[in-house]
Amino acid sequence: MTQPAVVNQYAPFTTQTVVEFVKTLSIFDHPNRLIANEIGDGNLNLVFQLVELETNRSIIVKQALPYAKVVGESWPLSLNRAKIESESLRITAKVVPDLVPHVLHTDHELACTVMEDLSDYNILRTELISNHHYPLLAEHIGRYLAQTLFSTSDFALHPFVKKELVQKFTNPDLCKITEDLVFTDPFFDHPTNDFPTELRPAVEAIWADETLLTEVGILKFQFLTQAEALLHGDLHTGSIFVTSQSTKVIDPEFAFFGPIGFDLGQFFANIILNALSKLATTERPALLSELLRTTERTWITFAQEFTKLWDESNQEIYTNVSGILPRFLLKIWTDAIGFAGCEIVRRTIGLAHVADLDSIEDFHTQIEIKERALQLGADLIKSRTQLYSLSHFIQRIKGALRS
Structure with missing residues (x-):
């Protein structure tokens, strides 16, 4: 069986590379049957929804860009905000776990957070x-x-x-x-x-x-x-x-x-x-x-x-x-x-x-x-x-x- 490529150096995800990344996390039972769609409409980040075809189970991967997406590379931003976001969610979950999305994984090098999908919301x-x-x-x-x-x-x-x-x-x-x-x-x-x-x-x-x-x-x-x-x-x-x-x-x-x-x-x-x-x-x-x-x-x-x-x-x-x-x-x-x-x-x-x-x-x-x-x-x-x-x-x- 072909092993997924190791993704460990920062680059903006594509629908292909985000799937390769998630395959390394042991989140899904059928990692070779994933599809990814970019769904983000915000000003600063990339957001992908990944769905496992067999079970229809889904997750969200959010990745910070090194600039404001709404403007482009002329407005640089630190990738550290992804770490701040994931750490804030974890701290908040200690006191109000029902009021924030559940964080499944964070990768500070890739400036991304994997979390539960709120598509039902x-x-x-x-x-x-x-x-x-x-x-x-x-x-x-x-x-x-x-x-x-x-x-x-x-x-x-x-x-x-x-x-x-x-x-x-x-x-x-x-x-x-x-x-x-x-x-x-x-x-x-x-x-x-x-x-x-x-x-x-x-x-x-x-x-x-x-x-x-x-x-x-x-x-x-x-x-x-x-x-x-x-x-x-x-x-x-x-x-x-x-x-x-x-x-x-x-x-x-x-x-x-x-x-x-x-x-x-x-x-x-x-x-x-x-x-x-x-x-x-x-x-x-x-x-x-x-x-x-x-x-x-x-x-x-x-x-x-x-x-x-x-x-x-x-x-x-x-x-x-x-x-x-x-x-x-x-x-x-x-x-x-x-x-x-x-x-x-x-x-x-x-x-x-x-x-x-x-x-x-x-x-x-x-x-x-x-x-x-x-x-x-x-x-x-x-x-x-x-x-x-x-x-x-x-x-x-x-x-x-x-x-």
């Missing part, structure tokens, strides 16, 4: 655009965030362990993408920005708002300096797969140690962006109600789970002081609102948009809704310390959604 963004509702989503994401963020914070870890992890998850290339595309470029007249001419007056109002720029600068500095916990780093609705009973968070290649409120803010923002898109539909009252409830329940679940972990698992003596937890939760909350505002603005006029808004067919309506998105994003950034309760936040969102 749907991409959350696509489902929300199609007006589908997932009642368990908020509880799942709230629990995911509380467990992953608390368990990697100074409240749960010995200081030596935490500091070693901070070094391990230093992720300069992908952090720079976030620093530029979320916190910098959309707030200035930068060539990476992308928006129609009709939106320019609203965009220029963003650029000219000194109060807004001051607050965004503060949020960016928090992102740069506050290594509170291991973040997912890119928690939008395209990074979440769902079924009626299950949720899986994927693609943590942007993982690094940053402010706890960042992941919450990104998730809130993408739910809000979808809610804004419902202003173009005839079923909006019921849809908006469900989306607002998702935002509410996510925070409530997060706060409850985080508090439980605080009471049962904290390693820091100051967590026994009664006033610390409310202050820290308030910081997470206000940070999340500010980060959500930045995400809303950048997804409207920055390099990477969301289909929720861009798929609105009537152009005039699309522009009108994007103007609202910019106004709301700026408002959340500037007023985040005044929206100190969930009800204040929800009322502000409802105000932006009124026609």
